[in-house]
Amino acid sequence: MQYDVIVIGSGPGGYVAAIRCAQLGLKTACIEKYPTFGGTCLNVGCIPSKALLDSSEHYHNAAHTFETHGIQLKDLKVNMPQMIKRKNEVVASNTAGITYLFKKNKITSYQGMGSFVDKNTIKIKKPDGSEETITGKNVIIATGSKPSALPFLPIDKKRIITSTEALTLTEVPKHMILIGGGVIGLELGSVYARLGAKVSVIEFMDGIIPTMDKGLGKELQKVLTKLGMEFYLGHKVTGASVKGKEVTVNFDNPKGEKMELKGDYCLVAVGRVAYTDSLGLENIGLTVEERGRKITVDEHLETSVKGVYAIGDVVRGAMLAHKAEDEGTFVAETIAGQKPHINYSLIPGVVYTWPEVASVGYTEEQLKEKGVKYKTGSFPFKASGRAKASGDTDGFVKVLADSTTDEILGVHMIGPRAADMIAEAVVAMEYRASAEDISRMSHAHPTYTEAMREACLAATENRAIHI
Known part of the structure; x- marks a missing residue:
């Protein structure tokens, strides 16, 4: 044919x-x-x-x-x-x-x-x-x-599992050990943490969601810690073994000292x-x-x-x-x-935990590395009327704009429905809008998206109304 x-x-x-x-x-x-x-x-x-x-x-x-x-x-x-x-x-x-x-x-x-x-x-x-x-x-x-797999850590798909098997568990783990603090692992880890599992995250880098703005990672870690998840950052996994229904994960702390955790499941989420x-x-x-x-x-x-x-x-x-x-x-x-x-440069990244995390454009770290002069505007959801009404007050919206032209260079948010709200930032940046352009657009009240407007106001001569 x-x-x-x-x-x-x-x-x-x-x-x-x-x-x-x-x-x-x-x-x-x-x-x-x-x-x-x-x-x-x-x-x-x-x-x-x-x-x-x-x-x-x-x-x-x-x-x-x-x-x-x-x-x-x-x-x-x-x-x-x-x-x-x-x-x-x-x-x-x-x-x-x-x-x-x-x-x-x-x-x-x-x-x-x-x-x-x-x-x-x-x-x-x-x-x-x-x-x-x-x-x-x-x-x-x-x-x-x-x-992806770790060459020294065989996946048996029963106790040492990938994201595929994590989607089919018919019991809530007592203790899930999560290798990798990226998007996939944190999403699935948060699923089982909400259902009552103890979840321990071992991450080689010094922060979770390391490819995103550092402020987002810090805030998400704070929220997930309140959920009961625990984090071992800057730690290197060296092996894992299964005995019956128990998994033992071995890893080194930043000082090189040997550590281990025991659980009933180990989810390996170190990328794809x-x-x-x-x-x-x-x-x-x-x-x-x-x-x-x-x-x-x-x-x-x-x-x-x-x-x-x-x-x-x-x-x-x-x-x-x-x-x-x-x-x-x-x-x-x-x-x-x-x-x-x-x-x-305008393909958004999203983490579907709750609160959600979303990001588009340059991070502060990237702008500093490029030597671009920028200004920052931020607005916390604890100051949002809509977020107070729904009880979703964790997180913030941060807008990065060019110091001279006011063009929006990056938007980073963690909060309720951030995955949907990031679309406004993508549209704005596709048409090279300034922070003032967005701040002068009418946003329905009360909505979560008002936080985007307030962050843009904050970036525009610190004119935010509600903080």
Whole structure:
């Protein structure tokens, strides 16, 4: 079968690329090795983790804040099988949505492992062992990523687990030891902390969410500590062992002294690595970068082999679903002869703990390193009328603006619905708005987004009204 475009992988990058190609009139096929579409994000990543985050937050509020609202409950308990069942239903609904969209857009789908025979020919090894070959003028590699492992720490997927297994636990751990203080680990760690587990975080760096603004990490650690999570920062894991239902994790403190923790589960969340196995890249003369196994691409996301593109987690940049989606659209439109663009400096990062954390643009550390003169405006949610009404007063919004032009250079927030609020900052920065531009826009009252306006006022000659 001959196609204009063959997409390998149906995660956020792959399925968006396939749909956009089809919209542009290109005959499109998509190959997926799993029985359902959506890749890591829909099946074992973004969507199921958000389902559990919401469920655990409901339980936590019922246990700790409902009484303040005048709501009294008796005999409250966690039903983990039902929580996991609901999560699975959310996943099934989303993956079914992709199936519908593929049919609507007349995209041909194949289940199996896709690999290159040559740059225009893809062999599909199906689950039953049979093989089929298809050809395409263009191929988009969108195979995503998988959890990274530590070479000295074997993952048995029972007691020493990755994020994938953490989404299917049918019991609340007594003590979960979390290796890694990044986004994935903290989100899942907070799920089980809310449900009553003791959660210990061991992080090699000196702060959590180390790629984001340092102020966000400090505030999030303070909030999660109140939740009962404990942190070992600047500590280096050296090994782990399992005996029965007990896991022992060995690590060194900053002084090099030996330490250990015992728990019933150990979640290894030390990042992700590009999934480029079994693609047959060597058959078309492509190699992967030694660090992270990523595929090298040019400014059009085309590899060194003409007509072969790569997007999402398998190429440079942040491993984010929305970045992959943007790149999927970008490549589809490039193949169709259009001139799309992506502003990589304005792709927001989000941590879906509660409060949520969101960030876009430059951090203070980056601006200092670049020698850019900037000013800061900050507004705490404890001064927000809407946040007081909902009881979500932890966190703040911080705006960084150019000292001379007042152009917004970075926005960093931790607070209620920060994941949604960051969109205002992205729009503002895409159109190169100044802090004063945002401060003079009307924001509905009472809303959480007023904190963005107040932070911009604070950056504009310290004019914040409510602090």
